[in-house]
Amino acid sequence: MGSRFEKYAKDIVFTVDGQELRLKRVKTEKLQKLMNLTKDEENMLVNLVEYFSDIVASNYPEESREGVDAFVQSNVMTIFEEFQIAYGLIKRADLEKRKAELLEKASK
Amino acid sequence: MNKIDKFRGLLEVSIAEDTLLLNSLKVNDLFDLLLLNKTEDSFEFGVKLLYRILSKSYPDDVLGLEGFIISNYVDLLEGIMIALGWTSKKKLEDMKKEKDKPKEIKRGLEALKARAALEADTDNIEDKYITTCYVLMREFKYTRDEILNMDATVFLVLIDEMNKQAEKEKEEMAKVKKH
Numbered sequence: 001m002g003s004r005f006e007k008y009a010k011d012i013v014f015t016v017d018g019q020e021l022r023l024k025r026v027k028t029e030k031l032q033k034l035m036n037l038t039k040d041e042e043n044m045l046v047n048l049v050e051y052f053s054d055i056v057a058s059n060y061p062e063e064s065r066e067g068v069d070a071f072v073q074s075n076v077m078t079i080f081e082e083f084q085i086a087y088g089l090i091k092r093a094d095l096e097k098r099k100a101e102l103l104e105k106a107s108k
Numbered sequence: 109m110n111k112i113d114k115f116r117g118l119l120e121v122s123i124a125e126d127t128l129l130l131n132s133l134k135v136n137d138l139f140d141l142l143l144l145n146k147t148e149d150s151f152e153f154g155v156k157l158l159y160r161i162l163s164k165s166y167p168d169d170v171l172g173l174e175g176f177i178i179s180n181y182v183d184l185l186e187g188i189m190i191a192l193g194w195t196s197k198k199k200l201e202d203m204k205k206e207k208d209k210p211k212e213i214k215r216g217l218e219a220l221k222a223r224a225a226l227e228a229d230t231d232n233i234e235d236k237y238i239t240t241c242y243v244l245m246r247e248f249k250y251t252r253d254e255i256l257n258m259d260a261t262v263f264l265v266l267i268d269e270m271n272k273q274a275e276k277e278k279e280e281m282a283k284v285k286k287h
Contacts, residue, residue: 004166008175025175032152088179 014082016075023059023083031087045076052079119261121187123180130188132164133260135241141188142234151181158184192264194233240267 003009013022037047053072056079057065072079084090119130140157147153158177163170177184189195244250244266255263 003171003173004169005172005176007172008179009172010175028152028155028174028178031155031178032149035151036149087175089181 012083012086014086016078016082017071019071021056021059021079021082023055026055031089048076048080049073052076052083119188119191121184121191123183123187128162128165128187130161130165130191133161134256135237135258135260135263136256137161138192138237138260138263139234139256141185141192142230142237144185145230154181154185161188192260194230236267237263240270243270 009025011022011024013020015021034051037051038044040047049069049072053065053069056072057063057068060068081090081095085092085095119133121128121130137157137160144150144154144157155174155177158181159174162173162177166173186195186200190197190200240263241252241255244255245252250258
């Protein structure tokens with residue numbers, strides 16, 4: 001009989017700009033690193049691009065690094081959101097609610 | 109779970125429409141849980157701690173266990189805290205409602221870090237546990253290692269019993285004073 005938690009060992013899969021990304025699960029240390037780098041609001045965008053470019057590049061070694069960097073740069077916030085959802089760190093409904101609240105706050 | 113399970117070291121936690129039975133939580137784990145909100149990389153520390161706890165209860169199911177913990181991190185911590193009597197479901201729900209008020213909107217990961225471990229009055233709980241450890245060492249001649257390796261639920265029952273005993277003594281003293 002398989003492990004009770006087997007389904008949580010599978011790759012994480014999500015779609016960004018019509019491209020399906022299939023990523024091997026990262027270690028908890030790497031997730032902690034993601035949490036830490038979001039503390040640095042000033043450099044967050046640069047840090048996120050670097051973080052996700054590394055992950056995508058290591059999962060797609062046949063793609064050129066320039067191509068991966070450009071793809072991540074263009075879609076970094078979507079990748080960040082979908083990554084968190086795929087890991088179960090946040091629910092899509094909660095994220096949508098927060099985004100709506102942020103938009104409302106910004107429009108005031 | 110019946111009443112006697114408490115004495116067999118069983119702790120029941122409901123997660124994602126599933127019920128987990130933790131059967132080997134030790135006093136040492138309780139202190140590590142209390143350390144969570146004092147740790148800088150608390151997520152990593154928490155996942156590793158939950159892995160240690162769950163892998164002892166489910167040694168044949170470690171494949172995907174880390175992913176399960178990551179996906180259910182907050183629910184697991186909350187479930188364990190409720191089962192340990194550190195907080196209640198209602199208290200957690202009230203706190204969440206309070207936090208959901210849109211005064212400051214946090215991103216997913218930030219929100220995740222802010223919840224769970226920080227929501228129980230851990231300093232008071234830690235004080236109570238440390239006091240109990242000292243009483244057990246002084247009165248019952250337990251060693252430090254014996255206490256840290258004691259089943260957490262047995263430890264909690266002992267705290268309960270000691271509290272009851274203290275209350276009883278207080279009442280008796282009050283009666284004596286009256287007479």
